[in-house]
Amino acid sequence: MSGADNPTSGADEAFRLRRATRADAPALIELIVALAQFEKIPAPTAAEQQRLIEHGFGDRPRFEAWLAFWADLPKPVGYAVLLETYSTFRASPTLYLEDLFVSPPYRRRGIGSALLRHCIHLAHERGCERMEWTCLDWNKKAQAVYERIGACHLSEWYLYRLTRDGMEKFLAGSRQNLP
Amino acid sequence: MSGADNPTSGADEAFRLRRATRADAPALIELIVALAQFEKIPAPTAAEQQRLIEHGFGDRPRFEAWLAFWADLPKPVGYAVLLETYSTFRASPTLYLEDLFVSPPYRRRGIGSALLRHCIHLAHERGCERMEWTCLDWNKKAQAVYERIGACHLSEWYLYRLTRDGMEKFLAGSRQNLP
Numbered sequence: 001m002s003g004a005d006n007p008t009s010g011a012d013e014a015f016r017l018r019r020a021t022r023a024d025a026p027a028l029i030e031l032i033v034a035l036a037q038f039e040k041i042p043a044p045t046a047a048e049q050q051r052l053i054e055h056g057f058g059d060r061p062r063f064e065a066w067l068a069f070w071a072d073l074p075k076p077v078g079y080a081v082l083l084e085t086y087s088t089f090r091a092s093p094t095l096y097l098e099d100l101f102v103s104p105p106y107r108r109r110g111i112g113s114a115l116l117r118h119c120i121h122l123a124h125e126r127g128c129e130r131m132e133w134t135c136l137d138w139n140k141k142a143q144a145v146y147e148r149i150g151a152c153h154l155s156e157w158y159l160y161r162l163t164r165d166g167m168e169k170f171l172a173g174s175r176q177n178l179p
Numbered sequence: 180m181s182g183a184d185n186p187t188s189g190a191d192e193a194f195r196l197r198r199a200t201r202a203d204a205p206a207l208i209e210l211i212v213a214l215a216q217f218e219k220i221p222a223p224t225a226a227e228q229q230r231l232i233e234h235g236f237g238d239r240p241r242f243e244a245w246l247a248f249w250a251d252l253p254k255p256v257g258y259a260v261l262l263e264t265y266s267t268f269r270a271s272p273t274l275y276l277e278d279l280f281v282s283p284p285y286r287r288r289g290i291g292s293a294l295l296r297h298c299i300h301l302a303h304e305r306g307c308e309r310m311e312w313t314c315l316d317w318n319k320k321a322q323a324v325y326e327r328i329g330a331c332h333l334s335e336w337y338l339y340r341l342t343r344d345g346m347e348k349f350l351a352g353s354r355q356n357l358p
Contacts, residue, residue, distance in 0.1 A: 062272060086277060091227035134337060153337050170328050
């Protein structure tokens with residue numbers, strides 16, 4: 001992943017943003033687990049947490065993480081995980097926002113907005129024609145924010161997923177007869 | 180991108196699949212333009228087509244393309260474009276299917292199914308916990324295929340997009356006041 005790694009801070013804000021390094025992995029994982037709990041989705045297991053460190057900070061990073069720190073607190077209180085996808089129709093990378101989260105006690109201080117603004121800045125700086133992300137249907141508060149910044153809900157596109165279990169069933173033959 | 184580059188062919192089929200190389204770029208672009216027309220979406224312009232070649236076959240490939248050839252025809256009649264995203268919750272790469280298309284005169288011969296099966300095989304081989312893609316709401320035929328292979332429509336997830344124009348408006352300040 002390319003792009004600026006320099007820290008960002010709000011002019012009069014008590015927080016700052018910076019890109020996560022391997023030393024931040026335990027704190028990042030705590031935040032990922034907190035987001036999974038908020039979204040009522042199974043959090044990564046201990047083995048998955050080990051993989052996350054390798055995938056984020058190993059030889060071939062599969063995502064980049066940005067952290068938000070509040071005042072003098074040593075641990076981050078929010079994070080964003082980004083990666084680049086691609087649009088063949090626009091012939092351009094898309095900045096994909098996989099996660100965006102602020103720990104509940106630190107909300108309503110502008111931290112989430114600053115993280116989102118920073119991601120939009122990175123997308124623009126890297127020449128992406130699009131930035132994309134998903135949001136759960138019940139999270140109306142987040143949807144209001146996304147619409148307010150000018151993003152569109154792509155309701156005409158259905159998102160499909162095949163799980164590893166589904167791949168195995170299909171490859172084993174029980175679902176191989178396609179029309 | 181890792182994974183097998185070896186050709187695949189159906190046992191008794193008149194077609195074969197192989198990974199696209201730079202020499203295939205003009206034929207790949209013809210197919211991408213045909214898919215855009217099918218989806219009633221603006222096709223890449225001449226400048227965008229040049230970028231596609233660099234992004235697909237340059238120093239840092241942003242996607243991988245697979246081509247389907249019918250009998251002795253020199254030009255491919257179908258293609259798939261893949262890239263890898265990531266799930267922090269599953270701590271695993273996701274194989275993302277950006278495009279899958281068979282030229283209309285060559286449909287109903289098993290070519291699309293073979294391309295899809297090959298992608299599922301690659302996702303499994305590369306250790307992906309998930310394979311994901313999108314489909315237009317009106318394409319009921321494709322949706323029936325996806326449900327038949329065991330994929331789920333993630334209707335609880337809303338897909339959001341901010342275009343480059345939207346990024347610029349937001350960063351210029353007209354939409355910067357978030358809640």
